[in-house]
Amino acid sequence: MGLSPVLWQFLVKWLHNSSLFPAEASGISPYVDALYFFLVLMTIVGTALVAVLMLVFSIRYRREKNPVATQIEGSTLLEATWTIIPLAIFLVTFVWGALLYFRIYDPPANAMNIYIVGKQWMWKAEHPGGQHEINALHVPLGKPVQLTMISQDVFHSFSIPDFRIKREAIPGRYTTVWFEATQVGTYHLFCTQYCGTQHSGMVGEVTVMTPENYKKWLEQSTSGQSLAQNGERLFASMGCNSCHSGTAAARGPSLAGVYGSKLTLTDGSQILVDDAYLRDAILNPSRHVTAGFAPIMPTYQGQLSEDGLIDLVEFIKNLQSNYRVQQTFMTSASGESAPTTPPQGTTETVNP
C-alpha cells in the first residue's frame, strides 16, 4: 500500500464507499491510483487555468468595458512558457507511466503460473495441478500470480479493474500479466476487447482466498490429472516420443531440461527456451531449427487445441529426464496401449 498511508487510505476509502472508485485489491493498485490522481490534478488545474483565463478576460475586456481592442502581436516569452510547462508535465507523465507499465508487465521470478485460454465467449483458467475453471479464477492472497494467456480465436482482453490490470489474450502467441492480490473477496473479471456477439457476456469472477482456503480449494477441485500429466499422454499419443526419445539414435533432440536453457540454432543464433518458444517449436518447427538436426519435425498446426498445447508445454517444462518418455515409447512400440493412469510421483510439478 506504500505511499502516504493515513491520508491516502482515507481518500481512497471515502471514494470507494461512495462507489465512485474501484477497490484497491492488488499490490499495484496504489501505484496506478497515485498516477491517476496526479493526472486528475493536472486536468483540473489545466482546465481551471483555461477557464479562469477565459472568465477573467471575458469580464474585464467585454465590449461594454473595453470598446476598443488593443492589438497585440504575440509574445515569444509567454508562448515559450506554455510550450515548455505542459511539455515538462507530459514528460513526467510519460516516465511515470512507463515505469508503471514495466512494473505491471514484468512478473517476478517466483510468481506461480496459471494458464488462461480465451475463446468466444468464455474464459478458461487452467491451474498447473489440472484444476479447470470457466469464467472464474481462484487465487491465493499475497502471492504473485502470473497469467500466461492465449486466445483460441479472436482478440480478447482479460481485465480485473479492482486489480488495475488488463492484458489482451491474442490468437497465435502467449501474453503474460501478473498481480498480487491484497484483499480477500470477489472481484469482477471482464473481457474488454470487443470479440463478437456475446462480448458483454464474457465476464466472470475472481476470488481471492487466504492461502489455506486456496489450498483446500485446489484439493477439492482437482480433476485428477495435472496439466503435465495430460501433456505426457499427448506426447505419447501424438507420437512425439518416436523422435524425442532422448536416446542417442533419436531423430529429434532430447527435451529433458530444455526449458530455460539457451539453444543454438542452425543459423548460429542463440535463443532462450520459454513457453512461447516451446509453443512455436511445436506449431512452426522449421522457423528455428536446432543446430545439429534436420528440419524434419512435422507441424502440429491444426491438430492440437490451445489446451493441448498448454498441456504439452507444461509437460516439457517439467521434464527432467527421459526415463518415462522411453518407458511410454517402449510400451506403445510393443503394441500395448499407452498407460492411461500414470504412476504416482509426478505431482511435484504441481505448484500450489
Place this chain on the structure above:
Amino acid sequence: MAHAGIHTDANDPLNVTNPEHAQHHIVTPLQYTFVYLTLLVCTGITAGAAYVDLGWANPVIALAIACFKAVIVILFFMHVAYQSRLIKMTIGAGFFIFLVLVTMTMTDYISRAWGLW
C-alpha cells in the same frame, strides 16, 4: 482598378503568390532515348545479377538498381528534374511518409520478444 497582373516569372518580385513557379521545359526525344536505353541496360543487369550468388548483396543490388531506375524515370520521364521545388518536395513528402510507415511499424516487429526476428 486594373485587372490583377499575371505574375508567372519566378524572379518577379511582384510575384508573391507563386514563388514556386518553374519555367516549362521540354525534354527532347534524344534525352528520352538515353534514359530508355539506360533503363533497358539496368533491367538486363539486374536480371543477370540474380543468377550470380552474391549472398547478402543480391537483394541490395537488386533494390539499388530499382531505386536508380525509379529515380531516372521520375527525373526525366516525369520531368521532375525541370520542375519547381514544390513538386520535388511533394514527392519527397510521399516517400518520407512511406518511410515513416515502414520504420515506425518496424520498431514494433523488430523488438518483439517472441522470436520471429
Place this chain on the structure above:
Amino acid sequence: MSAAIGNTILSLPDQSTAQIPKRNYINNEHGLLSWLLTGDHKRIAILYLISITFFFFIGGAFAGLIRLELLTPQPDLVSSDTYNKFFTMHGIIMIFLFLVPSVPATLGNFLIPIMLGAKDLAFPKINLLSWYLYVIGGTLTLAALVLGGVDTGWTFTTPLSTHYLNTHVITAAMAIFIAGFASIFTGLNFIVTIHRMRCPGMTWFRMPLFVWAHYAASLLMVLGTPVLAIALVLVALERLFGIGVFDPTKGGDPLLFQHLFWFYSHPAVYIMILPGMGVISEVISTFSRKRIFGYTAVAFSSVAIALFGFFVWEHHMFIMGVSNYSALVFSLLTMLVAVPSAIKIFNWAFTLQKGSITFETPMLYSFGFMGLFTIGGLTGVFLGSLGMDIHLTETYFIVAHFHFVMVGGMLMAFLAGIHFWWPKMTGRMYPESLSKLAAVTTFIGFNLTFLPQFILGYLGMPRRYHAYPPEFQVLNVLSTAGATVLGVGYMLPMLYLAWSLKYGAIAGDNPWQATGLEWQIQSPPLTENFTETPIMDHEAYDYEWLANKTKNEVTTVG
C-alpha cells in the same frame, strides 16, 4: 452604420429596405439538376451540408438507442447482436460520414476559395465527384444497415472481422473505402488550391488560420487515407478468399491490420479536429476584435500536429501485444503531439486579453470548445501514459475521452462555424436568443452525458458492453439523461436554422464586422465570388484596415 457601444457587434442593414442580392450563387441557376451537376464549390458545400446533417441524425438516433439500452443493467431492450450493430453503425456513421467531412467539406469547401480570393477550388469537377463518392459511400453504409447491419465496431479488428463474423463487413468496408476517396479528393483539392490559387498579395502568412488548419488537415487526408483503403481491401480479400495475411493460424499477423488501420485512424482524429480549430481561430478573433495572439505559432502548430500525428498511432495498441520497447517510443511521441494543442488553447485564451469581447452564439460555442477540448485532450494524455492506459483502455474512460474531443470539441466547433457563417451562406441571420439557448443546452447536456463516463471508466466498466453490473447503473442513468438533453440541444439548431432560411433577418455583407475576404463580398456570394480578382494588401485579422475601409465606404456612399 455602427451601433452605440453595446454587447453585440452585430450590425444588420435596415430591414425595411434590405434585400437579398438579386444575383447570387443560390438563384444563379434553377432546378435540381443545376445543383446535382454544379461545379460551384459553394453549392457543393451546401450539398455536403445537407447530406452530413442527414447522417448526423441517423448516427444520433443510434446514440439515442445505445443510451436507452444502457439505462438498465440488464440486456433488455435489444439483443446483444443488435446492440453491437448499434454502436458499430453509430461509430462508422459518425466518424466517416459525419465528422471527417463535417467542417472541411462544408465550411472549408465554401470558404477556402473565397478566403484565398479565388473563384473556385482548383478542380471543381473533382470536388463534385468527391460529393458523389460520399453519397455512394453513404448509400452503401445504409445498404449494409438495411441488409442486416455490421457488428465489427468501427475499428474492424482482425481476425474478428475477417473470419468470425457473417455480417455485411465487405459492404461496410467498401462504403468506407469509397467515402475515403471522397475525403482524399477534398484534401487534394484544398492543397492545390492553397498552393496555386491564392490571389495576388495573399502570402502564406496573410492567410486566415482557418486555411492553415485546413491545409494541415488536407495533408493528413491525402497521405493517411490510402493506407486505410489498402487495409480495408486486404480485409475484404481475406474474407472473400480466406487467405490469411491477418490470420495467425496461417502465419499472418493480426496486428499488421491494426498498424495499417491506426496509421490512418490516428491522423484521422486530427483530420477531425484541425478544421474545427480553424473555425475557433476565426470566431475568437472576430468576437474579440483582435488579431490572433501569436498568429505564426498557431499556424505552425497546425502543421506540427499534422506531422507528429503520423508518429503516434501505436498508442491505440499498447496492450494488444506490440513490443514493449516500441510502446515506449510511441508513448513518448504521444506526449509530444499533445503540446501543439496546448499552444493553440493558450494562444486563443490570450487573444481575449485586451480585446473587446462580445458573446454571440458562435462565441459561446467556441468557449464550449475550449473548455471541453481541454478536458478531452488532457484525458488523452492519461491514455498516452503507458501504465495508466492499461487500466483505462477499452473502458468508458476512452468513450468519454473521444466524445469530449469529438463532440465537445469538433461538433461544438462545427456548430460555432455554422452559426458564424450562416449569414454568409444564406444571406439571413439565425434567431440569436434561441441559438444561445441551444448552445447552453448542448453544453449542459454534454457534460451530464459524458462526465459520468470518466468515473465509470475508472470503475472499470468496459466499452461495447450491452449489459453491465448493477452497481454502475446510477452513473449510466445520468449519462442517458444527459443524452436526452443533448439530443434536444442538437434538434434546436436544426429547426431554427431551417426557419431562418425564410424568416431570418437579412444579414447584409458583413454582419459581424469581420475582416476575412469572405465578409467583403455580398451574402450570399456570387457564383464567381468576386467580380474582379482581389488584391490582398494587409494581414489577416487586420481590424484597422477594416475600420479604414468602412470609413471610406461611408464617405463615398454618403
Place this chain on the structure above:
Amino acid sequence: MDSALATTDPNMPETEVYGEHEHVALPQHRHHFETEEQQREAGSFGMWLFLLTEIMFFGGMFFAYLLYRNWYYPAFVAASNQLSVPIGTANTAILITSGFCMAVGVWAAEVRKRTLLVVMLILTTVFGVAFLGFKYDEYHEKYELHHIPGNNFNVSMFTNPAAYGLKEDPLPPDMAQKTQIFFFLYFAMTGMHALHMIIGIALLFWLTWRAHRGDFSSGYVAPIENFGLYWHFVDIVWIFLFPLLYLINRHPMH
C-alpha cells in the same frame, strides 16, 4: 481592392473580363483560373498529389511484403523461384518501352505533332496490352499449378519438389504453407498493378481518340502530360515489384 469587392455588375459577362487577358482564352481554359499557366501547374500538382496517395496505397502492401519476407524467408525463396525470370524481364522491358513511347508522345504533343502523338499513344497501348497478356499467361500457369491462394492452394510442389522435376530443397511442411502468403502478396500486388494498367489503357483509348481529333495539337497538352505521369508511376511500381517478387529471393541453383 475595395470597389472591386463591393460592387457587382450583373451585366458584365465573364468572357469579357477575360477578354482583357494578354493570353488568348482557349476553350479548355477554365474560367476560375487566372491564367492558363496557373491551370496547367495546378493540374500537374494535383496529379502529383494523387500519385502521393498511390504511393501510400501500394506502400501498405510493400510493407506487408517486407514483413513476411523476413519472417518466412525460405518460403518466399521457394515460391519466388516459381516465377519465371525471363518472362519477368521481358515484361519489364515491354513496360519500359511502353513508358518510353508515352514520354515521346508527351514530347510530340508539346511540339504539336499530331500524327506522331497518335502513333505513340497507340504504341503505348500496344505495349501495355502486351504486358497484360504476359501477365495473364503467368496467372494462368499459377492457376494450373494450384498456386492461387485459397481453398485449392496446393503446397506439394514445395514439400516435394523432386516429384515436379525441380532441383530445389524441399521445404518443411509448416514453412511450405507460408508460400501461400507469398502468392497472396504476389497476386495482390501485381493484381493491383494490373488494375492500374487496365484503367490506364481505358484512358489511353480515350486520349488517342481525342488526339486524333486534334485536341492536343494547339499547345494544350495537360491531359497528355498528366496521363504520362500516371503511366510512368505505374511503371515505377513495376520497377520495384519485379526485383522484389522475381529476383531478390532467388538463390542460384547449384
